[in-house]
Amino acid sequence: MAERTGYIDGEPCWADVVAADVPAAQHFYEAVFGWTYADTGADFGHYVMCMKNDRVVAGMSPPMPGSEQLPAAWSLYLMSHDLAGTAHRIEEHGGKLLVPPMEITDNGRMLFATDPSGAAFGAWEPGRHTGSQLFDENGALCWAEVTTREPTVIDFFYRGVFGYRQTRIPTVAGSGDEPFDYSAWSLGDADPVAGRLTMTAEWDGVPAHWTVYFATDDTDAAAERVLAAGGRVQHGPFDSPHGRLAVIEDPNGAVFTIISRCY
Structure with a gap:
């Protein structure tokens, strides 16, 4: 089992999916990958942790209020231990910040951006949450x-x-x-x-x-x-x-x- 407790800057470390129908998505990914789920509750917008073999491997959430018409999509997060510096370099090199660095309680900090060609991606600065606990493993x-x-x-x-x-x-x-x-x-x-x-x-x-x-x-x-x-x-x-x-x-x-x- 390829367990991970951390990632270096620039490594893909996390992915999450926005699903209009969360129960349908949960049924689908359970059938395909064998995932199980833990809802983090109303305070976190019912963000769901997806797990494989009791290890957290991805996230899932309903659309944010006001974004229900946006298409469902998987989002990728790249590791950053200096999110402010990453945000500065994104803008310096022609990218655009969509969500500037923000705290996710003690789990860590995140930003969301687009590169100069319009591809969206996130960056994650770890706190308690250090990214996917499995990598390059079945279902991860x-x-x-x-x-x-x-x-x-x-x-x-x-x-x-x-x-x-x-x-x-x-x-x-x-x-x-x-x-x-x-x-x-x-x-x-x-x-x-x-x-x-x-x-x-x-x-x-x-x-x-x-x-x-x-x-x-x-x-x-x-x-x-x-x-x-x-x-x-x-x-x-x-x-x-x-x-x-x-x-x-x-x-x-x-x-x-x-x-x-x-x-």
């Missing part, structure tokens, strides 16, 4: 990538904000015959922690966004559970150099990717 967050039409601008932005060492991978074998442009982002000499994918013509009409990946032991079996639980398989399953993937839409319309790793 394992990867994240930003998808954009402005790769040069976005590489510059995230390098300036989080100091990523970026390795461009110009040709990657995917599910089709066409190569695509990808950069893997690392922190120091460590293995990559996130990536950047350049949109092609097939992404017409899709805005820039971050995609969260959850690990599964068997992508094909998980895709079957998705369909049985009322979700949709948008793409796949298909093989990649790093594992077998499928792009999933939950019953509320939130999109994420599942992967069974090949090591």
Whole structure:
């Protein structure tokens, strides 16, 4: 079990989903990943902690008042032990703060922002809550990538904000015959922690966004559970150099990717 008690700055550390129908979402993710749930109560807007094997792995909440018409979506949070400094660098490098640094009681502090291409992401400064307690484990967050039409601008932005060492991978074998442009982002000499994918013509009409990946032991079996639980398989399953993937839409319309790793 890949247990985590903390993350370094710039690592994907948390993801949460806004669901118009929370009971439907809970039923779906329980069926797909085996998650169980703990509602944090009215004082926290009934934010739900999603758990795998009694470890906290993700969050879930109903829409905030006034935002009920916004589409359901998964949001990614990157670790920051200096949220004020991160907020400054976001604006300095052309991003926009949507939610400036704010306290979440003694759990920690958060901000929410968009990068220069419009992709939304959060940053988390830990208190009691240090992020997902499992990583790269069945039913837990394992990867994240930003998808954009402005790769040069976005590489510059995230390098300036989080100091990523970026390795461009110009040709990657995917599910089709066409190569695509990808950069893997690392922190120091460590293995990559996130990536950047350049949109092609097939992404017409899709805005820039971050995609969260959850690990599964068997992508094909998980895709079957998705369909049985009322979700949709948008793409796949298909093989990649790093594992077998499928792009999933939950019953509320939130999109994420599942992967069974090949090591």
